[in-house]
């Protein structure tokens with residue numbers, strides 16, 4: 001589904017990502033961990049194609065197509081979607097209008113999807129304006145449910161979410177990533193950034209990666225990585241022999 005080769009990315013004239021290589025197969029869910037400021041969100045923003053993230057070397061292939069220079073709306077059109085860590089508030093644009101504009105679903109279908117994540121009363125509100133942390137995350141999940149991307153990136157889906165909403169969010173993410181479908185029949189893949197690992201209770205994560213100082217320094221079973229990091233800290237990942 002996704003292949004990143006020798007990727008180097010500069011933000012504001014500083015190289016933030018160096019020599020990133022990552023392959024995510026069809027139906028696979030990968031988890032990205034790493035200390036604050038190590039470059040995890042930068043990688044997701046670069047894959048999505050946001051301006052300000054300049055690829056100075058390397059390439060990103062999605063389903064065999066080189067998307068390295070492709071504009072963001074074309075990447076979204078190919079089926080790449082993202083739940084943001086801190087999505088912007090957009091005064092003047094109603095959530096319901098955005099959902100109608102970005103899908104072919106009718107009002108009733110959108111209303112039903114909104115109800116499924118307790119967001120039916122938010123469709124007439126400006127996007128994220130005055131939303132609580134948990135409401136922002138539910139709004140993001142609703143957008144993914146409407147868009148149904150093939151490759152789903154989630155930047156810290158647990159942050160700011162209470163325990164009850166975590167169960168709701170976890171179930172929705174599991175459904176989006178087709179946890180209950182056998183891997184050979186899955187149509188979707190995912191890449192999830194997590195600090196706490198709570199999301200691992202809900203998804204079928206195949207691989208974990210640790211990013212440190214803009215480089216992926218370790219691969220492995222995500223639960224094992226999390227255990228090591230909890231016990232010994234990220235410095236242990238620098239000694240990883242998996243890479």
Ligand SMILES: Nc1ncnc2c1ncn2[C@@H]1O[C@H](COP(=O)(O)OP(=O)(O)OP(=O)(O)O)[C@@H](O)[C@H]1O
Pocket residue numbers: 011012016034035036037038039040041042043052085
């Ligand atoms: N637009 C920007 N302008 C300047 N520096 C930036 C910008 N975006 C990212 N950076 C810098 O790039 C580095 C990586 O940031 P990034 O948000 O990717 O880290 P992260 O691993 O996702 O961190 P966290 O776990 O804290 O969310 C940081 O030092 C950050 O300050």
